[in-house]
Amino acid sequence: MYLNYIIKRLFSAVFVLFSILTLVFFLIHIVPGDPIEVMLGETARTTDREALRHALGLDLPIIQQWLIYLHSFFHFDLGTSLHSKQQVSQLLLEHALPTAILSLASLFVAILISVPLGILSAVHKDSILDKFSMMTAVLGVSVPNFVMGPLLILTFSLWLGWFPVSGNEGVTSLILPALTLGTALAAILSRMIRSSMLEVLQEDYIRSAYARGLTKFNVLVFHALRNAVLPIVTILGMQLGTLLAGAVITETIFAWPGIGQLMIESIQKRDYPVIQGCVILISFTYVLVNLVTDFICLSLDPRIKLDS
Amino acid sequence: MMKKINIPFFIIKFWFVCGILALILPLQPDQIELNKILLGPNLEQWCGYDHLGRPICERLIMGAKTSLSVAIVVVLISFIVGTFFGVICAWLGGIYDKFLVAMIDIFISFPGILLAIVLAGLLGPGLANTVIALSIVSWVGFSRLARIQTLSIKNRDHIIAAHALGTLDYVIALKHILPLIIAPLIIEATFTIASVIIAEAGLSFLGLGIQPPAASWGTMIRDGTQYMLVAPHMVLAPGFAILSLVLCINLMGDDMRDRMDIRD
Numbered sequence: 425m426y427l428n429y430i431i432k433r434l435f436s437a438v439f440v441l442f443s444i445l446t447l448v449f450f451l452i453h454i455v456p457g458d459p460i461e462v463m464l465g466e467t468a469r470t471t472d473r474e475a476l477r478h479a480l481g482l483d484l485p486i487i488q489q490w491l492i493y494l495h496s497f498f499h500f501d502l503g504t505s506l507h508s509k510q511q512v513s514q515l516l517l518e519h520a521l522p523t524a525i526l527s528l529a530s531l532f533v534a535i536l537i538s539v540p541l542g543i544l545s546a547v548h549k550d551s552i553l554d555k556f557s558m559m560t561a562v563l564g565v566s567v568p569n570f571v572m573g574p575l576l577i578l579t580f581s582l583w584l585g586w587f588p589v590s591g592n593e594g595v596t597s598l599i600l601p602a603l604t605l606g607t608a609l610a611a612i613l614s615r616m617i618r619s620s621m622l623e624v625l626q627e628d629y630i631r632s633a634y635a636r637g638l639t640k641f642n643v644l645v646f647h648a649l650r651n652a653v654l655p656i657v658t659i660l661g662m663q664l665g666t667l668l669a670g671a672v673i674t675e676t677i678f679a680w681p682g683i684g685q686l687m688i689e690s691i692q693k694r695d696y697p698v699i700q701g702c703v704i705l706i707s708f709t710y711v712l713v714n715l716v717t718d719f720i721c722l723s724l725d726p727r728i729k730l731d732s
Numbered sequence: 733m734m735k736k737i738n739i740p741f742f743i744i745k746f747w748f749v750c751g752i753l754a755l756i757l758p759l760q761p762d763q764i765e766l767n768k769i770l771l772g773p774n775l776e777q778w779c780g781y782d783h784l785g786r787p788i789c790e791r792l793i794m795g796a797k798t799s800l801s802v803a804i805v806v807v808l809i810s811f812i813v814g815t816f817f818g819v820i821c822a823w824l825g826g827i828y829d830k831f832l833v834a835m836i837d838i839f840i841s842f843p844g845i846l847l848a849i850v851l852a853g854l855l856g857p858g859l860a861n862t863v864i865a866l867s868i869v870s871w872v873g874f875s876r877l878a879r880i881q882t883l884s885i886k887n888r889d890h891i892i893a894a895h896a897l898g899t900l901d902y903v904i905a906l907k908h909i910l911p912l913i914i915a916p917l918i919i920e921a922t923f924t925i926a927s928v929i930i931a932e933a934g935l936s937f938l939g940l941g942i943q944p945p946a947a948s949w950g951t952m953i954r955d956g957t958q959y960m961l962v963a964p965h966m967v968l969a970p971g972f973a974i975l976s977l978v979l980c981i982n983l984m985g986d987d988m989r990d991r992m993d994i995r996d
Contacts, residue, residue, distance in 0.1 A: 436837070443838045455854040562986065566979035568930045570937045570950070571971040574957050578968075582961050665843035672849060673934055677957070688938055691853030703850055711841050 426722070437715045444707050449493055452696050453486060462694040463506050502704075503697035505690075512701040515686060520705065523675070523682030526605065527667055529598055531660075533606025534613055541610070542617025543644060546625060557614065564611025569670050573604045573677035589678075601678040605670050609663055616659050620652040627651075654724055661717030665710045740980035740987075747796050747977050754797035761790040762945050770963040779969045782952070783959055788969050794947035795970065798859075799977070802942075803928040805863055807921050810870035815917060817871075818878025819905050822886065832879060839872040845931055852940040862941045866928055877920050881913035915992050922985035926978045933974055949974050 460473050460482065477483045481492060496503070502512035541561075545554040567575075580600060581589045588597045624630065625648055633643045672684030679685070683702055690698035765785040773780040779788035821832035839847075851865035885891065886909075894904050935941030936950030944951060949970040956966030 439834075440837055440841045443834075444841060447838065451850070452854065455851075562982055563979060566926070566982050567975055568934060568978070570934055570953055571974055574953065574960060574967045575971060577957075578960055578964055582964075665846075669843035669846040669849075672846065673938065676938060687849070688853075691850070691940065699850060699853070703846065706846055707842050710843060714841075 429722075430719070433715060433718060437711055440711055441708060444711070445494065445497065445704065446490070448700055448703050448707075449490055450486075452700055453489070459506055459694060459696050502701045505695055505698050507690075507693050507695045507698075512697050515698060516683070516701050516705050519681060519683045519686045522680055523668075523671055523684065525598065526601055526671055526675070526680060526682060527664075529602035530605035530609060530667060530671075533602050534609035537607065537610035538613035538617055539649075542614040543621055543649065545614070545618045546621035547644065549622065554618075558618070561611040561615050564607050567608070569604050569608060569674050570677060572607065573600070573674060576600045576603055577677075597678070597680075601674050601680050604674050604677070605667060608670060609667060612663060613656065613659070616656055617652065620655050621648060624648045624652045654721055657717055657721055657724065661714045664713050668706050668710060740983040743976055743980040744984065747973075748800065750793045750796040751800040752797075754793045757793075759790045759793060761786060761794045761947050763787070770959060770966075772963065773965050780963070780965045782966050783955060783963070788952070788966065791947040791952060792949070792969060792973055795949040795952060795973065796977075798942055798946065798948045799929050799932060799974075802859070802863060802866070802932045803925045806866045806870055806928045806932075807924050809863075809867045810924070811874055811917065811921055813867075814871035814874025815878040815910075818875040819882050819909055819913075822879040822882035823901065823905060823909070829879070832875065836872055836876050836879075839869075840876075844869045844872075844927075845934065848931055848935065849938065849940060852935050857940050857943050859942055859946070862932060862935055865935070866931055869931075870924055870928060873920055873924060874917060877916055878913060881916060882909055885909065885912050919985055919989050919992065922981060922988060926981040926985070929974065929978055929981070 460477055460480075461468075464473060464476065474483075481489060484492075500513060502516070504511055505515060508515075541557045545557045548554055577589055577600060580586045587600050630643060630648055633647045638647075668683075671682060672687060674680070675682045675684035676688055683705060687699060687702035687706075689695075690702065763786065765781065765787075767785070768777075768781045769785040770783055771777070771781040771785075777787050777789055779792060782788055782791070817832060821828040848865045848869045851868060852862055855861040855865060891904060891908050894908050899908075932941055933948065933950030933953070936948040937954045938950075939954065941950060942948035952970035953967055953974075956963070956968075956970065959966055
């Protein structure tokens with residue numbers, strides 16, 4: 425039964441990944457704008473243009489181009505950058521690590537803030553602390569990262585001088601971007617943890633745990649949180665997309681040399697193969713992470729009903 | 733008992749009035765005063781001047797017009813398109829419904845803003861392209877919600893009765909289904925307005941949205957980040973404008989959801 429579910433889930437993931445590949449390909453080829461013109465400039469001779477178009481295979485029918493593209497994709501060839509002539513896969517590899525570091529750091533910040541905040545608000549429901557932290561959560565959702573980032577730079581870099589403004593120089597330059605991305609995620613998470621905890625705290629086994637004389641900390645962390653964490657894992661997987669997309673803007677603000685910055689630069693240069701590669705990498709990561717979170721939930725909680 | 737003043741609603745109204753005033757008042761947001769470049773806030777100009785010597789206060793008002801008009805147009809388009817497909821496909825069922833589910837699956841497997849960034853980047857900057865890019869991203873939420881809601885009420889007695897009486901499909905959709913599912917859709921629309929405002933400003937911040945000389949809060953923040961040390965008001969003013977508007981819309985949405993007693 426589990427095997428059936430896992431196979432079904434894998435098939436749908438493969439379908440979605442294939443659709444993404446196709447969608448990205450056609451989006452980039454249908455939208456107006458000629459890469460040849462970008463490469464050669466407007467003054468190039470017609471014969472040169474045609475020669476380059478032929479060399480790149482852009483004069484073939486679009487369906488044939490699509491098949492070639494799929495063929496090379498399955499041979500791990502994402503093409504070469506129109507600009508720097510580097511392999512796209514090479515470029516992606518270089519920029520993936522900083523983005524991964526930034527995302528993990530933001531996730532860490534988000535969990536560090538939201539878990540205590542969510543638990544405390546659930547335990548002290550309707551107290552001033554609860555109202556205050558939930559108000560902060562709405563505030564956190566409403567501050568876009570391109571406002572949060574400059575505000576943090578202004579406060580901590582320019583006025584207090586604690587952290588560098590931008591760049592990638594060790595841990596200190598990671599803190600502000602991670603805070604920018606992490607606080608937004610923390611706002612969403614703490615609301616989820618609160619409502620999830622509220623539900624769990626009413627269960628009989630919590631009362632029993634108290635009756636057995638366990639300490640409050642013990643009950644909350646090992647009995648309540650263990651059960652409340654499940655919906656949160658799913659939400660975390662879904663929020664990773666928001667996190668990665670937010671990274672695009674945050675990396676631009678802090679000049680963090682990740683996938684996001686690479687993508688924006690290639691959009692400005694109309695470097696189609698690189699844009700294609702960035703979108704595919706981000707959305708593939710998103711789909712795969714969601715797949716993995718589903719499986720994690722399944723192993724964390726055997727009670728999940730598969731048919732629903 | 734004294735009536736409590738609804739602060740979020742008041743602030744939303746304030747920005748709406750600003751947006752409308754931007755159409756009427758003879759504002760000069762592009763007027764350059766060279767001797768006032770980067771001048772900070774003062775009594776005469778509450779928000780100061782930007783790096784070209786343009787009055788920030790007037791640009792904020794023009795920005796409100798841009799933000800709100802983009803948000804309203806995008807939400808209207810995606811509300812109508814999304815609800816239409818959601819209701820129709822759920823009502824017809826079978827292959828239509830399967831097709832819609834596949835489309836929704838593909839679209840939500842992209843982080844929305846990422847798709848909008850790529851679309852806006854490829855289509856080129858500008859007001860119309862921003863609206864197109866954001867609409868393509870936003871319709872899915874409405875479709876998904878409308879589909880689920882329609883499926884849940886599709887077999888109610890009054891709809892079966894209407895069907896049995898030979899009522900035309902579109903009349904059933906408009907008069908018998910839509911009124912029952914409209915409340916959650918309106919709440920979805922409220923939150924979508926907030927996210928579209930953020931997305932538009934985000935695109936403009938990246939230089940892919942509204943182009944100068946037209947004013948957008950995102951572009952203002954983008955310009956401001958270059959002068960943060962000497963003129964922090966250039967970032968703070970538009971930053972707080974976005975923050976106040978989006979925060980209040982989200983609060984209003986939460987409030988509406990509580991009142992209509994709708995769960996996610």
